[in-house]
Amino acid sequence: MIPLYGYSGRWKYALFPTKFLILFSAFLAFLPIGSAFAIDWSLTPSVTLSEMYDSNVRFSSRTPAGSSKSDFITNLTPIISVSGESERTKIKIDTVTQGQKYVNNPHYDTINTDTKASVSYLWSPRLSTDANFGFIHDWTLDDQVEKSGITTVRTERFHYDLGFGGKYALTEPLFLQARAAVGLTTYPSGLLQDQTTFQANLTPVWSLSHRDSIGLSSSYVYADYSNNVNTLPGYSNQADISTFSEMLYFQRLLSETLSFKFGAGYQYTSANHRELGINSYPPPLFTSIKVNSDDSSPVFMAEVKKDWTERFTTTVSANMEEYSDVNARSFEKTSFRGSGKYRLSELTSVLFDAKYDMNSQNANGSEEITYYRLCPAIQRDISESLVITFAGSYEHETDKNFGGINGNESHVERFRTWAELTYKWPRFLASH
Numbered sequence: 001m002i003p004l005y006g007y008s009g010r011w012k013y014a015l016f017p018t019k020f021l022i023l024f025s026a027f028l029a030f031l032p033i034g035s036a037f038a039i040d041w042s043l044t045p046s047v048t049l050s051e052m053y054d055s056n057v058r059f060s061s062r063t064p065a066g067s068s069k070s071d072f073i074t075n076l077t078p079i080i081s082v083s084g085e086s087e088r089t090k091i092k093i094d095t096v097t098q099g100q101k102y103v104n105n106p107h108y109d110t111i112n113t114d115t116k117a118s119v120s121y122l123w124s125p126r127l128s129t130d131a132n133f134g135f136i137h138d139w140t141l142d143d144q145v146e147k148s149g150i151t152t153v154r155t156e157r158f159h160y161d162l163g164f165g166g167k168y169a170l171t172e173p174l175f176l177q178a179r180a181a182v183g184l185t186t187y188p189s190g191l192l193q194d195q196t197t198f199q200a201n202l203t204p205v206w207s208l209s210h211r212d213s214i215g216l217s218s219s220y221v222y223a224d225y226s227n228n229v230n231t232l233p234g235y236s237n238q239a240d241i242s243t244f245s246e247m248l249y250f251q252r253l254l255s256e257t258l259s260f261k262f263g264a265g266y267q268y269t270s271a272n273h274r275e276l277g278i279n280s281y282p283p284p285l286f287t288s289i290k291v292n293s294d295d296s297s298p299v300f301m302a303e304v305k306k307d308w309t310e311r312f313t314t315t316v317s318a319n320m321e322e323y324s325d326v327n328a329r330s331f332e333k334t335s336f337r338g339s340g341k342y343r344l345s346e347l348t349s350v351l352f353d354a355k356y357d358m359n360s361q362n363a364n365g366s367e368e369i370t371y372y373r374l375c376p377a378i379q380r381d382i383s384e385s386l387v388i389t390f391a392g393s394y395e396h397e398t399d400k401n402f403g404g405i406n407g408n409e410s411h412v413e414r415f416r417t418w419a420e421l422t423y424k425w426p427r428f429l430a431s432h
Helices: 008-029 033-037 140-148
Strands: 040-054 071-085 089-102 110-122 127-139 156-169 174-186 195-207 212-225 239-255 258-278 286-307 312-324 330-343 348-361 367-381 386-400 409-424
Touching: 127 140, 239 286, 239 312, 258 312, 286 330
Parallel strands: none
Antiparallel strands: 040 071, 040 409, 071 089, 089 110, 110 127, 127 156, 156 174, 174 195, 195 212, 212 239, 239 258, 258 286, 286 312, 312 330, 330 348, 348 367, 367 386, 386 409
């Protein structure tokens, strides 16, 4: 059930998952009846309790009246995972619910949910299909920072997505992957534009050997931003952004402990939006003007995974792509990320994660947003079921020339530290 939080206006948001679930259930109905009875089911619950200090809860240089910039936050996160597996069928359902309690900002208290369901079926040795459904209730700020390093207003968000895909082996070394998905994002506050997305991907993959493969990925993404935000009379901020990209990639397993993947290609982006302007005929009045902007640029991705020893592993990745944020702005985004894990002993591990994002926008004036985050952590297994983690993070964002005004530059930083305790029960109902 979707939390309604006390007022009837949100009932309409509770109706959207029903439509998505009907389509998801329709896919399940096509599976052979006997397969459902042959599935081995299991249930795995866990719960995490954490206490966090956040030096800048809104990740902003300004603090609204009546709010405190820093805060202590208590998080309680129960997780339920259900899985089913047979020779041909795999089903997985994960539900994460997070309750957040703020000491200095009780008006930020919330309950977030993240539910995902997926099913795959092997029709023959050559053909397999899958479907997935997802529902998320959260707040935009942390989600946008994690995805791109771009900050935005903190407002409630409901997100729904539904996807279908398949894999077909044309020959023994050559197979074809296809996928299509639709998504819907709504904001009850009306501070941001509701968004509908459609994306499709087609990728032929050729296995050169048991270690090498090459593929050509063709992708299309369409995002439509509805005009549901209050603006000046006669001004509409409705927008739509279409992106088509082609990428050729190569993947190689260099050894049992080292793998490498690299891809490069080109993308084309077309954005249509409306902005406030003055009409060309007398009397001069402010009006809504439709503006189209086209852009093309190279894209790439690279990833290297290395197990240095049985105790030490690292992953380094980089990519460049088009990114559309919640404000209907199109950016060229370049990202770098590195992570590592070192086991000090059988029970204790040290972890590290670093991330850097650079976003460039040229459609509505020149703007550059850079963001980086450093996050070390130490993890200790108290028992087979109980784990304690101590972690911290430092984040910094620089926004240059916002709105095309040269010399306008802002800096935002945030420090967070937290301790969390996770208890994971053994699998229930498991017969495999």
